[in-house]
Amino acid sequence: MNYTNKLDRAQDADAADVAAIAGDAPVGVSMRVVWGAVAATFIVMIAIWFYLHAGQGAQESEKDAAQVPVVTFVKPGRSSVEGTVMATGTLAARRAMPVGSVGEGGEVRRVLVEPGDWVKAGQVLAVVDNSVQIQQQASQAGQVQAAQANARLAQANLDRALQLVDRGFISKADIDQLTATRDSALAQVEIARATLRQLKAQAARLNIVAPAAGLVLQRSVEAGQVVGGGSSVLFRIAKDGEMELLANLSEDDLARVTVGAEAQVTPVGSNESFTGHIWQIAPVIDQTSRQGTARIALAFNPALRPGGFASATLDSGMVVAPMLPESAIQNDDKGSYVYVIDKNNRVQRQPVKTGLVTAKGIVITQGLSGNERVVLRAGGFLNPNDPVKPKRVDDGQA
Incomplete structure (x- = not known):
């Protein structure tokens, strides 16, 4: 019993203390204090998280920046070069x-x-056998002699008649008859001679x-x-031993060349080139191959054999176009291309068409204006849209 009473009294004392505290501090104030502490703790945790991850992100950014390749580029501009057209064809006699x-x-x-x-x-x-023709000529020669004899006889008869006409022994009609006979005999001589000349000409044409x-x-x-x-x-x-190359050209190339233009022809299997000139350009285009023919006249040379195959470089006049070194041009199954750097410093594939190869570089006939930033080297290790650090090759400036 005493123990129970003591316990009840202790509980009553605790309740009194709590009531005293509650009576001193309002309930709303205590709740705000609790929530404030929780919020402060949450804010501190977020700050710590951002601090830790911000450092990691900076490290990753620095790592990515270190992996972006530095590439050199050039702006090719436009250069004036002597234009050429490459072609192949067959050698033939110019006038066969x-x-x-x-x-x-x-x-x-x-x-x-x-x-x-x-x-x-x-x-x-x-030489063709002419034994028959020789016998024909001999026979006709005899005919000529017979006709000449008849003509001489007719002339003699006419001469005697003319001497007797004044004496009245020969009439005027007889004279006319003898004159006609003489003229006919002379005509037979000419016919026989003409026939003989014909036979001789025919015999000569045998060869x-x-x-x-x-x-x-x-x-x-x-x-x-x-x-x-x-x-x-x-x-x-x-x-005259003149030769020519029948060079096959596309429609575009055919329009670029002119009659009289110089060409360098190299037969297959020969290291020697021969200078010729275009003397005729085909007026029509083959509907199947879409090509035309430029005929290049060449002087005789034993190395130029009709029926042989040859390549030619034709002069097509002055060309103004961009020019790039060989290292900037890539090739695959889709054709030739270069990488250009866009305004965001990313590389983009640009298809191009190449032309004349010179000591200064390769002429780009299509695909570039000359103002692009073209990757000079290492294009084979890049892919479209890759980021790069551009560095200009001539002065080192991006």
Whole structure:
């Protein structure tokens, strides 16, 4: 019982103390103090978090900045260079003359020339059997002699009649008849002579001769072969030995060249180049290949063989275009391209078309205006939209 009373009294004392405290401090004030402490603690924790992560972010930014590559660039501008057009084509005789039999034909007795020989105009290339024609000429020569004899007899009869006409033994009509006979006999002489000349000309046409001076390119006849008038080509001659290159050009390139422009031709398998000039430009474009032909005249040289393949560099006049070193130009299956640096210092792929290769660089015919910042080196290690630190190659300034 006493213990119970003591416990009750203690509890009552504690309750009294709490009541006394509560009576001294209002309830609203105590709650504000608690919440303020909580808020202060939260703010301190946020500040600590931001401090720790801000330092880590700065370190990562510094690390990323250290990984951005420094690339040198150039602004190519525009340079004046002698424009050229590259082309390929086939070598041929500029004027290839096919030669065949123009006479009655016959058996070929001898062939007098070989491919590679030079011939003159009218030179005999092959001899055709003319034994029949010789006999025809001999027969006609006899006809000429017979006609001449008849003409002399007719003239003698007329002369005697003229001596008797004044005596009245020969009438005027007889004189006219004898004169007509004499004239007819003379005409027969001329006919016989003309026939003989015809036979001789036909015999001369049996032989196959060169129509003009030039180089024999082809021989397609052998001794013992029988040829006829209008037969296939027996010889082919390059007139004056002149050659040409039939250069195939695209429509764009064909429009850039002119007649008279110089060209350098290099046959396949040869290190030597030959100077020629464009003498004709095709007036039409092939609808299938979309190409035209520029014919380049070349002087004779043993290295220029008709039918061979050759490349050519054609002069197309002065060109004003950007020029870049080879290190700035990349190539892949999509073609040639360069990397340009945009205003945000990121690289972007720019397709280009290259032209003449000179000692100063490669001409860019399409794709650049000349004012771009073009990556000079290390383009193969970059990808589109990569950030870079640009550094100008000429003065080191970004």
